[in-house]
Amino acid sequence: MLRRQFLKNSLGAASAVALSGCGSRESRVQLTFGSYADPGVDILKDEFLPEFEKATGIATEWVEADFSGWFQKALNDGETKAGAFDIYVMDDLWVPRFAGAGYLANLEELGFQPDPDFLPTAIDLGYWPPKTGPRQPGVDPAAKPTLFSLPIVSDVQILFYRRDVFGNTPPVAWEDIARVAREHSNPAQRKFGWVTRGVRGNPIMNSFFVLLHDFGGTEFDEQWRVTFNSPQAIEALEFYLSLLPYEPEGVAEFDSDQEGETLLQGNALAATIWTGWCRQTDDPSRSRVVNKIGFAVPPGHEKRVAKLGLFMAGVAASAPHKKEAAEFLKWFSRSDVQVRFARAGGIPFKTSAFKDEQARSNSRWLDAILDAMTVGVPSPRTSDWSKVEDILGTHLNLALLDKGKAKQHLDAASAEATAFLKSVGYYAS
């Protein structure tokens, strides 16, 4: 008897709750954003969305999930054309996938025109097919690049270094890093000259990327042939491995959070870290090195580059409110709004915002970020990069565990990547 009562009550409760959700008609338009969680979007979410609502009367809702969770939801939404989201916040790595598969609306058709104040390296990432570089098979080599997404928050890997050790001038060459690491490291006392990410796949690949390019190597050539085992690449990996004695022991299991934490705890003297971490270096509840960290473009060798990893925003092809979504993007990309975003502590994507005096005095890392963005290099623009990155990243991880055998591992990586690319039709001959 008791159980039937329970059953009735809970069914009743459940249906009441469910029904109460139906039938609520929205009197004004609501824009739904979907994004992954990251401190980088906090200021946009907390301060600028309410401002947009007040300015235009369009309501906003921000739906967040973890990085891979949001990726799956966005894929699902795009594939099923469910229309649950108006704006997708994406990693720039996703743009080839989403644009190529038709999940994004054409921004030019929605009336968007980029102006020269956009950072070129940032806005270029929004075009598909890509403006420069080889195009993946299946993509028309003659097609005109179309704007499918905009940057929404800049993110790039820059050098975080200890001003009290390096002095006020940042190191410009990788040899400087190696030298300071040699002179100042003391692993027994937990003082490490350098720290990096070592987890297989995307993390270690991101850490290695800058070195690869700085030593003159690339991932592919213009015909998509894998150049991962070129002499320059091998030299870059050997240098990367040469820093290991000055790094924490468990580096092979480090992802960006442990890499950053080692620096913030004061145990590492330098590292290349994403700009989302800049603000925390001066927060006592997060950092033991308040005011001691300097920021610069990562050091160079033959070349000097930085790795781009921007947050991009696109309008969903199945968005129920495309016009309003485009309106938001236009509003947020206005130079005056970007200036205010930079002053509030966000990382903008327009040059004028980076140069604004007030913003620069609030956020002492903006100059370094601007310089880094200017020499920024993105991941290769193909939807198959995820798989290739996984292959290369696994072999890099193995080299890290071996603390050597650079050529052997890079050769194996190249062979496996080449076999994969061949199987999906990259080499027509």
Add this chain to the structure above:
Amino acid sequence: MRAKRLSWALIAPTALFALAMTVLPLGYSLLTSFQEFPLGRAPVFVGLQNYRNLLQDNNFQNSLITTLIFTVAATAVEFVLGLGLALLLKDEFPFQGVIRSSLIIPMVIAPVVVGIIWRLLYNADVGLFSFLVQTLTGKSLSVLSNTSLALPALILVDIWEWTPFMFLILLAGIQSLPTEPFEAARVDGASAWNIFVHLTLPMLRPVIAVAVLIRALDAFTVFDQVFVLTQGGPGTATEVATLMIYKTAFRFSQFGYGAAMAVALLLLVACFSTAVTRAFKGAS
């Protein structure tokens, strides 16, 4: 007969759901596995090509082996420990309510949080375990970046998290046994060990079968812990099949190939479950 009709009425909704939940997705997966999904174009029918590729895919086959090792090791240890705990706690004792509830806390915590906390504990630099080892032996402990220790470390997390499940089921099973046979055996002077082996275990057989099968099945599809703790590394030491399927289908957007992998895993699991079921049936 009224009873027969009543029984089918009772079983029907359950059976219907089970069928729908099995046939539908299985069909969908099979269909997907016979196709390829090039970017931005319609799916292409490729027949058995994905399966042919699977046969040559060393990485995937290794992941199946890793998954099998993980499953067998974890389930076996969990069974032994769970049974031990159930026997230890089946009779009355002070604070029994609180103690029993405390022992099941590990399986109550959200799996992703379990992963994060153990990641912190295992951390070679700031983890508690490494700190303890360092105080005792002076050397730091790198578990998650050690190719031979990583998989056992993951198995340990699974054991910690799911032994309470075995404990729970087996305790309930023991408690549901009728008392008469045991009283009779005690009156006859049988030893505790004999009672356990010849009376308890055989009578518990259906419950043990259920517990082992469910746990093994869940171990086959382990994902959260591996994803959070090692991402399949170091190298490929902890790359389990579900991780490969997830990466292939989602990160690399090879839906067809990923579906084929899923079907292959399903076949492996079906074989395993049949073998286990037969083993339990035979032991009577």
Add this chain to the structure above:
Amino acid sequence: MTWVRVALIVLALLITLLPVYWMVNTSLKTQVEVFTSPPTLVPQNPTLQNYIGLFTRRHLGKYLLNSIVIAGSAVLLSLLLGSLAAYALARFARDLGEQKLNFWVLAPRMIPPVALVVPLFLILQKFGLINRQLGLILVYTAFNLPFVAWMMRSFFLEIPVDLEEAAMVDGASRLRSFREIVLPLVAPGMAATAIFSLIITYNEFFFALILTSTPRAATLPVGTAALIGKTQTLYGEMAAAGVVAAVPLVIFALLVQRHLVRGLTMGAVK
């Protein structure tokens, strides 16, 4: 109670609770202290900020409510329907091929969720049940039913048929014999099944992720996972979320666990 037994119980408790303690410990620390070496056993600068932040900025209150309502309803429904089916299976279909039964019940659990999710999404979308509590309740009930039936069947099988038949010979109806003889005997099994189903449903992540999107229907696992940032995870908040999420389940276990042991002495039937 031999002291060997006591020692073993204490050991089990220690091993079980150490990581739990670490979770609570971490939840009260600031991020800078989480990564301090040597690790601190007790927070040196304890803070409640992690908990406060969860409820004010991360909607954890709503996720908690959704989880309780959705999981609770689904488990209740599946326990009711599933137990009835299990009884029928145990008593009237004993000869049903054990292997076939096992397969059909276990198969849904064997299929990786990724295979199920798209068809399910499309079906629910058709009925307008995406991002609604009712949608998830139905999905979870459907998932739990075969499994509950199968587990309860094994508990029903443990009870000799003669017990019920003896009662019915004495004049009791089948329903009465079920209520007064069988039910109390399988109470431990039902309690165990209830606890286990509830935990699995409450902590389910993948379907909740895809079939819901906003705090209107999203559950705790989704909200907790969202604490993993792209380049950073706030361990303190994560740990706090773990603690908050575990509390309802622990309370439920405390309430139900007394059924795990034999409630009434049933030896006096014959």
